[in-house]
Amino acid sequence: MTDSNRVQHSDAVSTAWQFTEQVPHGRDLGMQVVSVNGNQVCMRLTPESWMFAEDSSEEICTSVLYSLADSASGLAVFAEARELSPTATLDLRMDYLRPAIGDRALLAVAICRQLTDEVAFIHCDILSEGDSALLATANATFMRNTQGQQFHAGGRAKEGA
């Protein structure tokens, strides 16, 4: 890999990182990107009481975990692909292994298992910060190079590939 390629690749990942943090729904839930290492992405979310599943308990609604898994999985596609072609979620399957209690931040760790020109297969684990017990696991399939506009740092839009 040449030096110019390396710069270009890290630019693609940092642009995807920036894009993820600008997504309105991600901002609404307070999602943050913690790290992108190779094909692995870590994202974090601090629960609020309006994210709970019931008024009478402090359990976080499963759908909040679902959103976090979808966002982290989407970023993991870019982490592996290292280019910014538009992608779309084809399907996502969540297994909720244990209740997520709202007194700790949620972490999502997503990894790209396989990438082809057309699709990406992602696995994502959801945990409570400071606890190794899995709260939920997700498997998602993404379509690559879908119709849409590419995102460029600075907010300029250009027709997608």
Next chain:
Amino acid sequence: MKTIGDSAQQSSSPTEKEKECSDWGALLERIPYARHLELEVQRYDAGLVVHMPCREALIGNFMLPALHGGVIGALIELIARVAAQSQDTETRCPRILDSHINYLRSAQARSTFASAEIVRQGRRTSLVRVTCWQGDKSKLIASGQVQLLLPTMAAKEADLHEQ
């Protein structure tokens, strides 16, 4: 609300439909995250529909723009939970075990609707199939299956002992 293979459910009287509608509304109202998403129950001839109004906070891709996949996931999971709970004679609060959602079309930044079908309501579990659409009901934007666990008496007693 329709149940597969149970045509009697579909011919319920208008008053029964209204009661079911207000029951669903009350169950949704108890879920803080459903209130945040401003989900509301609407009654149509074909059954109950949950409406999710569009807001900027629901956008997942501001370039298209399109709704976030997780927002569609939430609509599907929450209507499944309310459908399963309303079918349960003891209106036990179900726990979502898993959900599998297929995204069929891009979800535009506009009102989204969902309806639920109970595939099977067992003694301990419920399987609910949900479909989502926007302008045209025949053009689905997503479909999902959600499996829920209905807490048994034994599990409830175990919870009491823990307290």
